[in-house]
Amino acid sequence: MAGVAAVCGAAVPRVLPRGERSGAAAPVPVVSLVLVMAATAAVSVAGVLHDIVARAAGLAVALLLVVGFVAHERRSERRVFPGAAYRAGSALKWVYLTLGLLAFGVAVESFVPLFGQRLAGLPPLVAGFFGAAVSLGWSLTQIGSSSAVRERTVRRLRTLGPVLLALGFLVQGLLLRENVPIWWVVIWVPVLCVAGSGIGIAYPHLSVAAMAAAADPAEGRQAAAAIATVTTMSTAFGTAVAGVLVGLGGPSTLGSARWLLFGFAVLCAIGIFTARAADRTSRPERSAAADRSSVTQGS
Template identity: 70%
Template sequence: MNVCDDNQSGVKDTSTSTAVSWRELLSREHAGAAIVPAVGVLVGAVNIYLAASLLPTAVADLGGAGFYAGNMTIHLVAMVIATMLVSRFLARWGNVGAYLLGFGVFLAGSLVCAVSPVMAVLLAGRGVQGLGAGLLSGLDFAAVRSALPQRLWTRGNALMSAMYGVGNFVGPALGGLFAQFGGWRLAFVAMAVIAAVCGVLVPRALPRGGHGATRAPVPVVSLLLVTAATVAVSVAGVLSGAVAMAAGLAVALLLMALFVAHERRDARRVFPRSTYRPGSPLKWLYLTLALLAFGVAVESFLPLFGQRLGGLAPVVAGFFGAAISLGWSATQLVSSAAVEERTIGRLRVLGPLLLALGFLVLGLMQRQDAPVWLVLGWVPVLFVAGAGIGLAYPHLSVAVMSSTRDPEEGARAAAAIATVTSLAIAFGTAVAGALVNLGGASMLDAARYVLFGFAIVCAVGAVTARAAARTGSR
């Protein structure tokens, strides 16, 4: 039996035959179930970019510059671990209880960061924040699946994911503002207050439910393997020397291969059992989502290219990186209206191709001491690249959610979207760092290696999208 046996319409049944309006999604009946996941994404996205903007100021205040690189590693590892446990929290506490836990953990981590006397404590707080943010991230997809009718899943996912783009703008702006006035601690207090307000609203806004699923045992071995892989790839991203980075990436890939081998034969797994069945489209859907998320990692290096090649001021260059997320967010608000099966299938394939084309064109536009008009031309190209993610991502995520009618397996499938996304961004960041180092002293070479390399990798997403379509149609 393959995944289509659990869902008679299979992966193809990802939407209704008529368009669903935003008005219905935001109606009194469904608004709470749509807005809470969206706010959860927004809190996590703002926090990532807020912390990145504040960290230099915090280092100047607390010392511990040697811990600087560990900030993202700790946060990311914690996020990945939490996303892998989402279905267990849902089975135990339901939608409301799990969200209260997520916001509560995030609040606690923010307060630890705010009162940190030394950098080591700040990093511990960032780890706790990561646990809360990861739980919220995984819950967002699972809550959309369990709390909204299927006809609203695409719109719900689009609204939720659009918050990434909002966070990419709000985060650097708030972080820069607090850092400018030396109030980096107040920034974390503000995040704690936001989490507290969200926690108060959760019982009123989110429908109760999510209980009743079998409480599956914790997949300890899978957790350890993925955690080790995430640490390896994160460390690889900060190593000096292309050989050392390549070795770190090779270790991470080996650990992921061991993870897949373990999941295929062990009942304690993270991904739905149908992922590993012959003929299942789920593995191709997850791979396509991963390749799209892989491309998001370029955002971390675009400010560097803007400053070194385009002569942009740091604050301006910082917002260049958000152009991809802006294109992603804006486009999926429109693409989520697609309901025809053939159109949706084309969008899933077109998305990775458009993302790859954007990186290819941007790579061709790189120049040392580039003129202003050329640098400004990066923005629409980056927007188009992000639009590729927006075209495909909501429909791919809904296809994953629609892959089974079993509530427990469905919650696990939905929550795994966040795990795949976090892992892909971690791998993408490490690969981009390796390619930058490969450029050596030439920032122009580094930029071209990153952009051309990512164009090749992301283009593979069109192949995996086609494989998912072919497999799902059987």
């Protein structure tokens, strides 16, 4: 990974266009970043604790830190997310929540190779390829989904994404058995690909919605930059939560796998409701924008 990062770093000056130099630097939201990192760390620690009370305390601390993060962001001038995400009636918060829940589901990949080795006796190399099935489904479907432009189709894809993600995890949890033959394990791949396809069909359209939600150009740039922040934070937090769920199912590997997959199916299904909320909230915004455009053309 370090080698790949070095190659990417060397390629940046050659690939990216040079921007205009400016003496003004964007302020770093230190407090917000510390709060969200502390929340992720609290969940990670909770995942390795064996005492139920201590684990619950770790999760409670993490939730309090997340609440503190949101409260600080709402009143601070130095934010991770643009101000539009905290305004009443804005669709941006629902778009970010849906993006976050989709990225949250990627954390399952961290444990799929373990389950392949323990439940099916796969060698580590083969089990590792099974772990990439979610990302494979994401990548393949995102290429085709990006070409959709009709508004009704886009709305349906944004809602269908969390449905497929949650359904894929649910079916995968039902398929898990101990000491299964290789032909049974092969079925896991298309199921996990279906789960990943839920991310692929919705993610590009949610990204466009996030960038278009802010009217101010400066906020628009911040909204676009925050997409990567949401993805990174959700993946980190999701991996920590996955560790907690795997711990709850122990010492049985099958129990851990079912706790993880059924738990993520429930959590990712919340994205269905956030996607619908984003759609409902964005319609008045589009109508208002159309009215403003008509007035401008008429004048």
